[in-house]
């Protein structure tokens with residue numbers, strides 16, 4: 024068996040816990056575009072900084088943030104239902120075509136080959152994951168999954184619950200797991216759960232926005248596996 028060493032730990036992980044959006048699949052441009060179009064309907068042009076803040080969070084948590092920004096700008100109440108209803112068809116159309124991140128498929132294949140247990144730890148709902156995963160059959164190798172709308176999930180990222188639940192379902196300690204994340208909210212969640220966190224930092228998000236102690240990846244393709 025090879026070891027997933029060299030990236031910071033000499034110990035092989037008990038399991039790898041993967042974020043989905045912006046980590047395994049390149050869905051963040053689609054999410055951003057869908058929020059932009061929905062907010063524009065209410066007269067708000069979302070800034071690049073606001074769009075970055077939405078990353079890694081659950082749809083309902085994002086809706087609350089966008090709702091607050093719209094209300095702060097327009098001084099009138101906005102129904103988050105209406106916001107979500109506007110965004111949904113735009114998001115579905117864009118997300119169904121989102122490509123894999125470079126190296127993602129090979130990384131999952133390698134973990135599988137090495138017999139390292141894997142779980143998906145995502146803010147995305149079960150329905151959204153199935154839509155996005157449809158063109159990517161390699162994702163089926165990750166059978167243990169915690170979704171944003173999981174009935175056992177208390178709080179979304181940046182709370183640690185998603186990662187704690189994923190580790191629990193694999194029967195391992197979260198502190199013995201490696202987590203793979205792209206967003207500050209997700210990295211915060213994984214650190215709070217006690218995972219060793221590998222971050223694929225998107226361009227435009229400052230390293231200072233991530234919690235201390237994360238390990239930086241230049242690419243999933245560059246992840247040393249054995």
Ligand SMILES: [Mg+2]
Pocket residue numbers: 042043044045046078079204205206209
């Ligand atoms: Mg993400």
